[in-house]
Amino acid sequence: xxxxxxxxxxxxxxxxxxxxxxxxxxxxxxPKFGPEEKxxxxxxxESGWVGTGPRAAAFEKQFAxxxxxxxxxxxxxxxxxxxxxxxxxxxxNLKPGxxxxxxxxxxxxxxxxxxxAGGTPVFADVxxxxxxxxxxxxxxxxxxxxxxxxxxxxxxxxxxxxxIMALADQRGIRVIEDAAHxxxxxxxxxxxxxxxxxxxxxxxxxxxxxxxxxxxxxxxxEELASLVRKLSLHGMSKDAHKRFTTPGxxxxxxxxxxxxYNMPDLAAALGIHSLKxxxxxxxxxxxxxxxxxxxxxxxxxxxxxxxxxxENAHDRHALHLFxxxxxxxxxxxxxxxxxxxxxxxxxxxxxxxxxxxYEKYLKPGQTFKEAExxxxxxxxxxxxxxxxxxxxxxxxxxxxKILSFYC
Ligand SMILES: Cc1ncc(COP(=O)(O)O)c(C=O)c1O
Numbered sequence: 517x518x519x520x521x522x523x524x525x526x527x528x529x530x531x532x533x534x535x536x537x538x539x540x541x542x543x544x545x546x547p548k549f550g551p552e553e554k555x556x557x558x559x560x561x562e563s564g565w566v567g568t569g570p571r572a573a574a575f576e577k578q579f580a581x582x583x584x585x586x587x588x589x590x591x592x593x594x595x596x597x598x599x600x601x602x603x604x605x606x607x608x609n610l611k612p613g614x615x616x617x618x619x620x621x622x623x624x625x626x627x628x629x630x631x632x633a634g635g636t637p638v639f640a641d642v643x644x645x646x647x648x649x650x651x652x653x654x655x656x657x658x659x660x661x662x663x664x665x666x667x668x669x670x671x672x673x674x675x676x677x678x679x680i681m682a683l684a685d686q687r688g689i690r691v692i693e694d695a696a697h698x699x700x701x702x703x704x705x706x707x708x709x710x711x712x713x714x715x716x717x718x719x720x721x722x723x724x725x726x727x728x729x730x731x732x733x734x735x736x737x738e739e740l741a742s743l744v745r746k747l748s749l750h751g752m753s754k755d756a757h758k759r760f761t762t763p764g765x766x767x768x769x770x771x772x773x774x775x776x777y778n779m780p781d782l783a784a785a786l787g788i789h790s791l792k793x794x795x796x797x798x799x800x801x802x803x804x805x806x807x808x809x810x811x812x813x814x815x816x817x818x819x820x821x822x823x824x825x826x827e828n829a830h831d832r833h834a835l836h837l838f839x840x841x842x843x844x845x846x847x848x849x850x851x852x853x854x855x856x857x858x859x860x861x862x863x864x865x866x867x868x869x870x871x872x873x874y875e876k877y878l879k880p881g882q883t884f885k886e887a888e889x890x891x892x893x894x895x896x897x898x899x900x901x902x903x904x905x906x907x908x909x910x911x912x913x914x915x916x917k918i919l920s921f922y923c
Contacts, residue, residue, distance in 0.1 A: 526920040530856040537857040537914040544860035545722025548797075548902035549786065556785040563781075568593075568749070569757040571781035575788050579717075579732055582791060583707045589734055590741030593784060594748055597696045597718030597731035598625040599777035601666070603744045604692045604714040604733060605633035608664050617657045617665040619649045620869040620887035626666055626694050627868055627877075635663070637877050639869050644886045645821050648675035651683045657882070664690040669698035669708050671820070671864070672724075672834030677703045677711045692716065697836040699724045700798050705830045709734050714744075719783075722900065724797065724836055725790045727783035748777040797901040801835045804899050804908045808838055811912040816923040817842050818893075837864055838899040840915075844892035846922055851895060853922065857914040862896040 528534030560566055572593045580591040594600050605616065616630040620639040627637040640657040643650045647670045654665055665684060667675045684691045691712035695701070699717060701708045709715035714737075719730035733744050749755055751774030759766040779787075790797075809819060818841035842850055854861040867887040868874045897911055 526917045529853050529918050529921050530858075531853045531918075532921065534917075537859065537917065538910050539858070541858045542860050542898055542903075542907055542910065544862050544896070544898045545900045546898075546902040547721055547726040547790075547900065550789070552789040552792075553786050556789060557782065560781050560785045565757070566782050567757070567780050568755065568778040568784075569761075569781045571784035571788060572779050575779070575784040575791070576732070578788060578791055580734065582794065583734060584710050587710070587736070589710065589736060590738060592733045592741060592744050592748060593779035593787070594731040594733060594777045595779055595783070596729055596777075597694070597716050597720070598629065599748070599775070600714075600716035600731040600733040601625055601629035601692070601694060602632055603747050603775070603777065604716060605629045605635060605664075606747065607714070607740055607743055608633065608635070608690060610635035610663060613661055614663045615659060615661040616663060617649070617654055618868075619666075619668050619670070620867045620884035621647060621670060621865060621891060622668045622694065622868065623696070623865055624868060626668055627874065630666070636661075637874070638662070638879065639874075639877065639882065639884060640665075641884045642670070642887050642890070643676075644890075646673050646675065647671065647886075647890060648673060649680070650676055651679040654680065654683060658687065662687070662689055664692055664713075666692045666694055667712065668694040668696070669701050669834075671839060672697045672701055672836035674698065674701050674703040674708045674831065674833075677708065681711055690714075696720075696723065698834045700794060700832060700834040702830065702832040710736070713737060714740060719787055719790070724801075724834060725787060725794055727779070727787040727790065730779050730783045730787060743772075746771055747774040750774040750776060793901075798835065800901050800903075801899055803905070804903055805835050805838060807905065807908045807912065808897060808899075811909075812840065812915055815915060815919045817915075817919060835899065837862075838897045839864065839894045840897060841890070841893040842895060842919075842923070844889070847893055847895060849922060850918060853918040854895070854914060857918070859911055859914045860898055863891070863894060864896050865891060867891040 530536040576591040580589040615638045630637040640653045693712040693715035695709040696718035717732040719727040751770045751772030869884040
């Protein structure tokens with residue numbers, strides 16, 4: 517808690533008529549692109565091939581090698597993580613009534629993918645520390661109709677993959693990893709996204725590796741990889757680049773009724789360089805993370821768990837979202853107060869189980885206490901590679917001012 521002296525020393529919040537902490541708005545999760553990305557984009561434009569081609573293929577190879585250098589993984593570059601989740605769900609071949617377990621605390625795309633693929637999402641609560649599903653929370657949602665589990669590595673913390681894989685293997689159900697937040701995350705010396713049957717990554721603007729919009733599906737299953745590749749491009753038996761760059765004329769032919777989910781080379785040009793910087797960018801975020809952990813610790817808020825998640829030589833948190841917790845009754849006021857200070861903040865996420873849209877998927881007697889409490893209390897502070905230390909200290913100054921006034 518702030519003591520009385522430091523409390524009274526704080527200036528008035530901008531929301532109450534005081535001066536703004538910053539004159540310029542600090543955009544939440546702004547990505548950083550440099551001269552390499554610009555040169556690559558220019559060379560894509562000059563190559564005459566802006567669609568899916570050699571850059572997308574190079575990005576796929578680089579991504580698979582980053583995740584697991586010693587094992588051959590199949591990576592298929594797509595135009596979003598949502599597309600990857602949808603294709604993974606389609607490939608489950610769900611029949612009406614088939615259930616797929618998804619966390620109550622996630623982005624809507626995780627559950628929507630299941631619905632679009634003809635399945636029924638069944639929500640599971642999260643563990644209060646990791647904020648991911650665990651074997652215990654999954655078990656409460658399991659029924660004889662369960663065909664798969666979608667595990668979200670929330671905010672960059674790994675779900676406990678050994679117990680989840682053991683449970684899934686025992687029951688003969690598939691695991692899909694939603695690793696939208698978790699490109700750098702490791703569990704037991706292995707990157708997450710290498711445990712499940714399929715895993716889905718996001719390269720959206722605010723993500724740790726960014727292509728503006730983009731995604732990747734990763735799998736060890738060759739058959740699944742080949743199906744996903746075809747489905748991502750209309751179900752076409754040969755992709756456009758191959759049709760136009762191999763000798764002779766190739767007529768179009770379709771093996772499946774597919775989708776249009778492929779990643780263009782223009783986006784892959786950004787991904788290739790963003791991925792090369794993944795570790796140096798991680799170090800930049802870690803520095804901001806530590807500034808927040810040190811500077812905010814005496815305020816009336818709860819910091820993200822640190823000792824409790826296993827950060828050591830074997831495990832790693834991708835530090836994607838820095839989420840504080842405040843009293844639920846004050847949370848929305850504080851969001852407005854940060855915005856008034858010109859600090860971009862976020863809520864990740866309102867629990868899906870609180871939304872009328874998903875009410876019909878809730879089963880009698882199920883509760884989602886941890887997901888719902890967290891989602892009412894959380895505020896994501898900005899953390900990103902385009903941020904400077906001075907930006908981080910602006911966030912700290914704003915937090916001190918606001919929390920001492922309202923709490
Ligand atoms: C957990 C989670 N899954 C999936 C997605 C969807 O990612 P995309 O925007 O790349 O489709 C997001 C996006 O923020 C997410 O947070």
